[in-house]
Amino acid sequence: MKELLEFLSLANANVRYVVLGVMLLGASTAVVGSFTFLRKKALVGDAIAHSVLPGICLAFMFSQYKHPLVLLIGAFISGWLSILSIDIISKKSRIKSDTAIAIVLSVFFGIGILLLTYIQSTGNAAQAGLDSFLFGQAASLIREDVMVLGAVCFLLVLTIYFFFKEFSILSFDADYATSLGLPVRFLEVILSTLTVLAIAVGIQAVGVVLMAAMLITPAAAARYWTNNLTKMIVLAALFGAFSGLFGSYISYSAPKMPTGPWIIVCITIIAFVSLAFAPERGLFFKWKRKRSKEINTLDENVLKIFFHLGEQENNMFAARKIPALQKRRYFDEKKVLQSLKRMMRAGQIEQEDNTWKLTETGLVEAKRIARIHRLWEMYMSKFLRMPADHVHEGAESLEHFFTPSMEAMLEQDLDFPETDPHDKPIPYTVKNEF
Amino acid sequence: MSFDYQIILTGALVAASCAILGCFLILRKMAMIGDAISHAVLPGIVIAFLISGSRASVPMLLGAASFGVLTTFMIEWLSKKARMQNDAAIGLVFTFLFAVGIIMLTLFADKLDLDAHCVLHGEIAFVPLDQLIINGISFGPRKAWLLGGVFLFVVSIVIIGYRALFITTFDTAYAVSIGISAVVWHYVLMALVSLVTVVSFEAVGAVLVVAFLVVPAATAYLLTDNLLKMIFIAVTVGILSSFAGYFFAKFIDGSIPGAMSTALGFFFLLSFIFSPKYGLIGKRLAKKREVFQNT
């Protein structure tokens, strides 16, 4: 706890650099990665990340010096080379793009490993730390690194800001972008350049192997929360920054730990939480929506039985016992009881001892269900050309899905028929008879 | 057999098993699934090592391989149930499992004789140190025997299931229409890939195994139009790279699997440029020939 407070107070200047650097990094790669994600280039991102390794090694071999800018340039060049290679392989031969990605990824990385081990075997003292490009070592960031990193991140975010509209159109619909006369090729080059740059600066904290996740996962998580691009990008940036903070804390408290994996685990957990609990698109809400639809369906079916019995006996408000309802259609006893109580609370049903009857509002609702059922049967026999003895089953399930506007459509398409295919009257209520 | 050739043999066995499976992977457009599996088996491997010490037993290896199949389940679940786009689902799952593996590796570092470097590029150079000795006679590296066994297993499954793999890869819809289960054969292939990546792991690591899976197959794909020939060529390319890579690594004193992947890349480049039918130059020559014949 004390450690955490010490860390969060940012009292130590080194800690300050590390935290600032990694958060900045997490945020800006997430921003760039949002477009990578939307353009469905996640795996290309992975290939680029692996492919920067030989560039870093070569840059080091030529300069014999571990300046961040030099390594960045090396990484940038080999990252771009990998994009071009993927492009050439998949365009100029019959090899498909997924294979091209895997080839470039593994061969570039293999060359990188060869060079790295070669450098290590030459025993150059300055090479110590090149290793940290594999899995990331946030704690090894020094002031110099953070300066370069900050400058690049600023450049990334600024460029995105400038081309925001163009990039969004391109990401959602490249064909549309072409038809608008946007310089698609040029924009793609810019976006790829940004991706390579983001990767090249990110690897110091996350490492080449896991860098792809730093690009994609924040965006994938953010996507569950919103359909709005700006909001999505802001969220992704927040997620990225938070994971960066988390990673740098780990790096601070357990210096032996590589940071990359922790950052990735953190961001992936955020993604899992998002896909489980985000409103609308999250699995939990989908499950709840499904549950409430099931409950709703049960209630509607019970109401319909009141209606059918009422129609038969010409007495809509007769009090009925549960077994009488069950005779018409099998229901689980406990569930019917729950359903009746629910509808009592909604004012659709009244209870007297152990009998139940419709209220006025209940009748309106019951009529609505029966009406939709019969109208839909009519629709199926008229427009879907189904024989009268086949329509009931289909109506039984779909009657629960009609919104008022769809119901209106149904009535208009059929021109307010009097009866259904089985010659039963269609129960309109006053408000429908305009 | 000298240590040199023991290492080359080990590399060749990895390359051969991978090359066979890689042919099916790339034809099914699942190269990146192979990549995902090879990364994602890491937690399984670490657990296997934790339980059984340095010499992971066969059941342990099978347990580790189940992580590969689990990966494909997770990817499918994410894209079907959670509606994540497929490429992101692949990227998310394998990076997560790989990260978990690395964390486990560092947490239990003192209990394991695995390290992060081994994860990335294996320790094929140490393979000869662990010899299979029976009655005091050395029968070569234990690892090579294991890999040899797996190679034979892969070969026999592919021979038995050749027709099924062939038809489900070429035309899934038709295969299902005549009653062949595409799902079963999909998982057979995934299980084999997982198994091979797990047993190759110590030799070449989790990342470079992708090169062995994909590159020989892609090289062969540019050279022939016959699946059987493609498999044979891929295996040959893999073995050749094992030789070339080994001597190159020795020459510059670098990682052997790294050099083997580099050699694979080199062979691919040759085929990409010079393949008579589908290479850059080959295609151009063929076109010229056509023009010549037509005039």
Added chain:
Amino acid sequence: MIIQVDNPVLEVHDLTVSYDKNPVLWNIDFSIPKGKLVGIIGPNGAGKSTMLKSVMGLIEPQSGFVKVFDKDLDDVRQRVSYVPQRESVDWDFPASVLDVVLMGRYGRRGLFKRMTKQDKEIAMASLAKVNMEKYYNRQIAQLSGGQQQRVFIARSLAQQADLYLMDEPFAGVDASAESSILSLLQEMRAEEKTIMVVHHDLQSAYEYFDWVILLNMRLVASGPKEEVFTPKLLQETYGGKLTLLDSLSNFIRRKELPIKG
């Protein structure tokens, strides 16, 4: 205009098919008589391919069922042959023409038994029927579109089935290949085989088929062509989707709700 027949070769009963809970075929219900050349006609995206796929069990229908020769498909797979759309496979696949046609024998021979000489002969004879025997050794990557289509048909012939379901066999085929495929289908009909063909050209459809199914998300008509080819029914088929069906599908998909009673 939906004419049901006695002793149908194929009976589709109340079939509703969805992709991701989004219904694309609504309550399709028809039956097909034996020995007819049947055209399945409708605009793009009408669900023609989807219908063939669900008949072949490639897609699990949401409700309804299919009977072939009055049995479940699994009991009579040998007697039904499916020709997928040509674009559904990657023709860069390393295989020869004969390799592909021999696939038609897998169903009978099983996955593990050796192919016999007889299988090869049947495959070659099937190739001869589509005038492709010269090309048996050709790599499929080097075929033209029309040749690819004929290879697919030959594979289906090699299956020696009684009911054929072909998805757009005339697509991307030149005029002479089209007429030779057509006469082949007519020959097959003469042998009392039933052939269902997805087709998109109205002009030729009337000429080619005996029985026509008009489809656009729902079944518009199924019957002898003379009765089905009325301006009214065609107008209904091509007059666009029913907006109500569209909004219902959309609603269900957007809310990701399962449909059940």
